[in-house]
Amino acid sequence: QSALTQPPSASGSPGQSVTISCTGTSSDVGGYNYVSWYQQHPGKAPKLMIYEVSERPSGVPDRFSGSKSGNTASLTVSGLQAEDEADYYCMSYAGGNTVIFGGGTKLTVL
Amino acid sequence: QVQLQESGPGLVKPSETLSLTCTVSGGSISNYYWSWVRQPPGKGLEWIGYIYYSGSANYNPSLKSRVTLSVDTSKNQFSLKLTSVTAADTAVYYCARERAAAWFDPWGQGTLVTVSS
Numbered sequence: 001q002s003a004l005t006q007p008p009s010a011s012g013s014p015g016q017s018v019t020i021s022c023t024g025t026s027s028d029v030g031g032y033n034y035v036s037w038y039q040q041h042p043g044k045a046p047k048l049m050i051y052e053v054s055e056r057p058s059g060v061p062d063r064f065s066g067s068k069s070g071n072t073a074s075l076t077v078s079g080l081q082a083e084d085e086a087d088y089y090c091m092s093y094a095g096g097n098t099v100i101f102g103g104g105t106k107l108t109v110l
Numbered sequence: 111q112v113q114l115q116e117s118g119p120g121l122v123k124p125s126e127t128l129s130l131t132c133t134v135s136g137g138s139i140s141n142y143y144w145s146w147v148r149q150p151p152g153k154g155l156e157w158i159g160y161i162y163y164s165g166s167a168n169y170n171p172s173l174k175s176r177v178t179l180s181v182d183t184s185k186n187q188f189s190l191k192l193t194s195v196t197a198a199d200t201a202v203y204y205c206a207r208e209r210a211a212a213w214f215d216p217w218g219q220g221t222l223v224t225v226s227s
Contacts, residue, residue, distance in 0.1 A: 003154065034212035038155075045204055046147075046155065048215040057215065089155050093212045097160075097168040104154040 004029065004090055004102035011108040012080045020105045022073040022090030028100055030071035034093035037066055037075045040104075041086045049088075050075060077107070085109045112137040114205050114218035122199075122225050128192040132205030132218060139163050139181065143208035144188045146179065148201040149220075156201075160208045161188055195225045 005023040012018035022029065022037075029035055035053045038046035048057055050066035053073060063078045073092070077084055090102040118130035132144065145160040159169035161179040169177050173192070181188040192199060202222050206214035 032212075034210070036213035038214075045217040045220050046214070047217070048213060051209070051213040051215075091155075091157075091213070097211060098170065099157050099212065101155045101157060 002100075004092060004100055006088075006090060006102040006105045008103070009106045009108065011110055012077075013110045014080050014082065016080050017076060017078045018080060018107065019074050019076045020088055020090075020107065022075070022092075022102045024071050024073075024092055024100070026071060028092040028094040029068065029073050031095065032093045033068070035066065035068055035073040036091045037064075038089045038091065039084075039086045040089065046089060080109050082109050112207060112216055114207065114216060116203060116205050116218045116221040118221060118223070120222060120224060122195055122223060123227050124196055124225055125194055128190070128195050128199060128223055128225070130190045130203055130205075130221065130223070131187050132189070134186045134188075134207075139183055139186045139188065143211060144181065145206045145208045145214055146190045147204045147206060147214070147217075148199075149204070150198075150201045158190065158192075158203075160211070197225050199223070200225045 037050040040046045053068045054066040065076045089104045094100045113135045115133045122128045140163045143160045146158040161167040167179045176193045178191045202220040204220045206217040
């Protein structure tokens, strides 16, 4: 199992939109609609932001949205706010009752 | 609401066994999957494995030979044992509830385990 591929960094100005990609294979991202996204602020535990590709848990702002095309999933943050600055990780079901994470993307709000 | 709390030694010697427990409060451990995830300092997240409340478990293939998960429904706890640890096992270890075998929510606050003599 190799980690899903995410860009190491992304950035945007307040109010702008930014999209973070998560590329896998047909054995994980492309094979199942079980991609989730997590936000992690420094020194804190990860927080679920998106599950099942595009579903948003209660309490997560609708500025966060998810999608998938083929072997690549994406997280879009619209209307960037200062508190969105954090690390973001994708995760996918990978068959055989296993899951795999992406390497993480550091989002900077300029 | 369900809350998770990790506990265990913060320092383990090389070649020894790392043991952690996660206590679930605010809800029952029954009818759910429960996972362990770790994060080496400054690095990304790595899934270790998950266990169903009934005791059946699945592991990350890269760690499978060294990991054992167990569950104690009477105490609302589940546990992790990682044998033959090295410095590479130094990490913050998180426990989490797994949903549909596909996403984690909520997470514990994490506990740092350092492997050093």
